[in-house]
Amino acid sequence: MIIADKKPIEEIISGISGYKKILLLGCNECVTVCEAGGKKEVEVLASALRMHFIKEGKECHIDERTLERQCDHEYLEEIRDVVDQYDAILSLACGVGVQFAAEKYHSTPLLPGVNTVCLGANEQRGMWTERCQACGNCVLAETGGICPISRCAKRVLNGPCGGSSNGKCEINKDLDCAWQLIIDRLRDLGKLDDYEKLAPIKDWSTDRAGGPRTVVREDVQV
């Protein structure tokens, strides 16, 4: 899922100052699971902002709403009839949701309430770690199911590099060397011969190097 982290309240307050009526818009998907922008976080942030404005003696009305998703037309349409009532929308969705809402409601300022961090997994309670960089050309079949693009600091395709020491990466002693993990897993799978195969030069045109990406599936279009 997409992992996001809360923005500092000070930053949010400075972003919304000047607006008199704000819609705080949460998202029921990834940001709910990573506890950054779901219904609960919307309630808590709205309460904190209301208290801030009461304390400062400023008038600012804050409404709360959480949509099923902010990256789909059908759910974003649910606020069309009320959006004009607001001076701004503070969205706690990931960067995708914020942008999609901004495109749809062109005349309403859209502000992000979270920092979108990565595509990751819920490794343990309160800890999310990166697993994918959406390079658009998956190599996991060759690397024992461990991604050298997202988990190796250098994105090395024929690793490990000289910075791997005792299974850890040179950039951080707590960070596993992705290639150590790959070799260990290939060994466990009895596929260590795969490690000897040289990975060809990767086609990075499917990554960000090729600009913003689009997936078109004519078979599901109506």
Added chain:
Amino acid sequence: MRLKCPTTFRIIRLPCTGKIDVIHLMRAFEKGADGAFVVGCMEGDCHFNTGNFRARKRVAQVAKILDEIGVGGERVKMFNLSSGEGPLFAEYSIEMDKKIRELGPSPIGTALRKKASAA
């Protein structure tokens, strides 16, 4: 036991402090409460294993938010005692009452009262 404790607070009963969510404490402050204290079982003695540990984390989250918005994180605190420790409950309530009196009224409560009297 007929213990003496301040009359300045009201008790809200919960099945377990693990039931407390951040928003419950936030709403108390939003309505103008000067302070809130959460009293849970002794650490390690929770019937649900981790209820009071969860509560402690949530109280800490509220304290952080209250500090960030200038209300004061010291206004919320967690205490631990066993259900048989009535005298300790009274002691903690006196401690909290004293602490809140030192801090003075919450700026939210003051602003709300000012707004109500102006209306």
